Amino acid sequence: MREDLRKITPLLVVLFFALAGASTLWTGVTSLSKGVRAGWPGDRDEIYSGLESLAFGSAFIIVAYGLHRRDRRIRILAIIFSGLAIAGTLFAAITLAPQIKSLSGLVLVLALFMFMWQLFVLIWLLLPSVRKQFS
Numbered sequence: 001m002r003e004d005l006r007k008i009t010p011l012l013v014v015l016f017f018a019l020a021g022a023s024t025l026w027t028g029v030t031s032l033s034k035g036v037r038a039g040w041p042g043d044r045d046e047i048y049s050g051l052e053s054l055a056f057g058s059a060f061i062i063v064a065y066g067l068h069r070r071d072r073r074i075r076i077l078a079i080i081f082s083g084l085a086i087a088g089t090l091f092a093a094i095t096l097a098p099q100i101k102s103l104s105g106l107v108l109v110l111a112l113f114m115f116m117w118q119l120f121v122l123i124w125l126l127l128p129s130v131r132k133q134f135s
Helices: 002-037 044-069 072-095 105-126 128-133
Strands: none
Touching (some): 002 044, 002 105, 044 072, 072 105, 105 128
16 A cells, blocks of 8 residues: 555545646636737736736646656745745735635635645655656
């Protein structure tokens, strides 16, 4: 059982980064198309948001591919991305605390699950055994 978990955990982490990249890329494509379809000269905020999302989505996909290849430099980038994701989640939770009370239970459960998953990914990336695999 434990060996199976050791084999599947790296794939789950790669899948996490790949899904984050795919969803961010999709957000970028939709924002960019909305901005371009707006009247001349276009909705610049949507265009800039779309370009930013395309850049971050591409970076997440590169991280997923690098983790799959066991690239040690990409592992450091993945640690930075995971830390930023956790910091962003905590910042949002702190600043939106009054609005969080009015959310439904399912939304809170999903948000807590995503936070725990981000924490799991960061802890996994920092494990000494994982560091050894990437050296």
